[in-house]
Amino acid sequence: MSEINVVVAGASGKMGSEALRMIKKHAELNLVACIDMKHTGKKVNEVEGLPNFEAKFYNDIDLCLTEVNADVLVDLTSPKVGFKHTKAAIVHGVRPVVGTTGFTPEELDELTALAKEKEVGAVIAPNFAMGAVLMMQFSKLAAKYFPDIEIIEKHHDQKLDAPSGTAVKTAELIQENRQSKAQGHPEEQETITGARGANVDGMRIHSVRLPGLVAHQEVIFAGPGENLKIQHDSFHRESFMSGIKFAIDHVINMKELVYGLEHLMLD
Amino acid sequence: MSEINVVVAGASGKMGSEALRMIKKHAELNLVACIDMKHTGKKVNEVEGLPNFEAKFYNDIDLCLTEVNADVLVDLTSPKVGFKHTKAAIVHGVRPVVGTTGFTPEELDELTALAKEKEVGAVIAPNFAMGAVLMMQFSKLAAKYFPDIEIIEKHHDQKLDAPSGTAVKTAELIQENRQSKAQGHPEEQETITGARGANVDGMRIHSVRLPGLVAHQEVIFAGPGENLKIQHDSFHRESFMSGIKFAIDHVINMKELVYGLEHLMLD
């Protein structure tokens, strides 16, 4: 495999620094620069907690992509900054790999058109954990045959929202294939409010919040005499890195924008 | 082991017929009579679906216990009939083993006093599944060290009430040892109502209802970096029979009434 020159934006954040550690492990990936507001001018190895790279920090993407010879931009910043970065990368002919849930449909349309025009590959994904992507896609497929479904998602007890974004996204994908149905006995009663969980078109979602946990979800499909369960456990944010590596490897040979890792994995 | 003569009340019901099958498997247990409104005068082996016993059906407990030589009465009827049967058995010197959740505290007090006076052993239990009894008792013990607890109970989708009686009972036992606590983040928000389940003193109970399931419960105890889970799966009502056998074996040597199988198992 030939070498790939990578720029990482958001490199001093939690996900960004994890991405640097991932790059360190793969001989065919070269870190050629980082983009980050905080450490402009420093080298990566001068910042505490980051791996030993000679690459420099930039705060301006255009300057960065002009000065270094980059193949791929890994962007792990915010939706607002990420949009600007993605656009600039495509214009510079650098393939963006972007982790975000925050782009609007209009922004995605604009980026898709731009990538097509410039014939530059791009991967934008709300979730780079390959196991989570498979869990969601398998759930969508299984929903065709099992309309009785409950989702149990479990997270650490510092999480603010319930259900989780992944659970809601899973339910949406399921709804594309599930025959609408009110589950449970028609006359079932909650003797304590909330016992039966959140009701999404008759499906149920239960949110567990406990210390010790990280990010876990099980989707249970049920029919007469049988259950099928699809479960994902994320023990560490390292789980997102294999998906980013996978996207880097693919984007090199692409000529357009793909939204969602599943299209590279299952289509 | 010497032989034990058993009368089964409610013998043609689902639990009663299961008890007959259990007795059939144990050479040291003799079925000497059944009590049941429907089949008076018939022999057990004349009723479709019941095992091959010569024992006769009675509809009157006093007549039955006068005519046959019984050591133990296994009562699997209703609370109302069961109370009458239990009383009669103790008076006749026959040890009752009774599966019911329905006796009032006053009824239990009366039976306890009567058993003590007559020096007749008796076992009354709301749950004869030994695994479920252990799950509840272990949960009570663990609650001392882990105040962060969530219960997920799963049943077939024909169940009417949520949470299940076992989940509520488990929560009550936990509350005896758990330091009161509002779990989850203080500012957590349900974006879909019910996601966080039923709130019992800050603990959470989630009720799953799906076809294919029978009766299942997991109790999760959580602390920094770790989870302890105690789970019971009941796949078949046969699961109640080992507890009934266990109670029969013990009641023979008892001289008073015990309420709850846990007092024979863990004290």
Added chain:
Amino acid sequence: MSEINVVVAGASGKMGSEALRMIKKHAELNLVACIDMKHTGKKVNEVEGLPNFEAKFYNDIDLCLTEVNADVLVDLTSPKVGFKHTKAAIVHGVRPVVGTTGFTPEELDELTALAKEKEVGAVIAPNFAMGAVLMMQFSKLAAKYFPDIEIIEKHHDQKLDAPSGTAVKTAELIQENRQSKAQGHPEEQETITGARGANVDGMRIHSVRLPGLVAHQEVIFAGPGENLKIQHDSFHRESFMSGIKFAIDHVINMKELVYGLEHLMLD
């Protein structure tokens, strides 16, 4: 939906009688005859334990398919008898739905050619539990991205072989997509022989045998920081019936033989 006339072969066996109960539940399915050596000449409702159908038992498939107007033959007999039945059905223009793992490749080739020639639909499947079929197919797909895989299968303790046929089949499907790999630490040591399970090309299979269990399997896919688990629980042989119903519905509109339910479900 128009009505479908069904013949069931092996109707007095465990699976066959379950199939009759399934037919009873669906108004659009008519039971028009049964084939079975034991009850020739009787009506179904004259045999203890079977549902109330007027249909007659035959012992000769040609006679049966000549006398009754059948659309589909559900065959739940043995491989030897099943092969003869399947052939006869195709010749009579009756679509066979056959549950068996026992046909040889030559027999399958012969039946495939015959069905094609006669333009008669046919479904032959080693497993009609739709959840189990999905578990296996999803496992095959996931193996592409996660070469570290362990299978834990759990069955009742009366099972003679370990690993189960389903586990072995799952491993074979996985091998089609999995990059070969010796899992675990290169220097790992078993201090008690067998701890690390059965070794299939570096993958591991563990067979649990316990009372109370029915048929369960989990396939765990692992990567850095994450696990994906696909689990199937069969609680009752009723679990095979939704797949048979699904095959009946499809075979009506087919003009050739399909081997394996997955080709109707996921292709």
Added chain:
Amino acid sequence: MSEINVVVAGASGKMGSEALRMIKKHAELNLVACIDMKHTGKKVNEVEGLPNFEAKFYNDIDLCLTEVNADVLVDLTSPKVGFKHTKAAIVHGVRPVVGTTGFTPEELDELTALAKEKEVGAVIAPNFAMGAVLMMQFSKLAAKYFPDIEIIEKHHDQKLDAPSGTAVKTAELIQENRQSKAQGHPEEQETITGARGANVDGMRIHSVRLPGLVAHQEVIFAGPGENLKIQHDSFHRESFMSGIKFAIDHVINMKELVYGLEHLMLD
């Protein structure tokens, strides 16, 4: 609660530094010194990766316990060093809390006698994860009623030994109460060697090794129609710290040595 002065030995190791973070979280715990060969003379806050404490590093336990006013010594070193430290602490009237599996019975006897003579409390434990301790003790209790038991332990794939020490220890505890039994069908056969796991007096242990995992164990107890499962998941070494805190709180009021956290938790 009055304040407790703590010395930590092995403070720059993985467990030791975790202990420092735990002390930081509890206002009633004062770190008064550390013992460690590497950083003698430095302050804790001068060592990278350790929390901000003014306490000093010593390399000599006698000097340390003479110069500082300590209530408790937390020792997370090696068995050899730990033994010397424990002895010294008791002589100085400082209560040791020691995490080790490595003391010989003779060493334990000697320390027990010394603690009794000096009337100094001491806690030595092979496992400070309170959930793991409960898992093992509950397993021992349940074994009395369910002789059919299988253990599935799951660890990261860098682990060298299988089964894990915890699984072996659990099996030993179970054997104290379990009626000896060859599990599974008498004629069961492994078609692939190792499928049925490690055989410990008829019980079975299965060792799963996969990336992503940390340290997990489930113990399954089975009877007719039911399963009881006791599962512990350790997601992070932080899980050992609540047990160390618990031991510190108790040892203050003790006058003898206790081996094993279970004696403080369940007796």
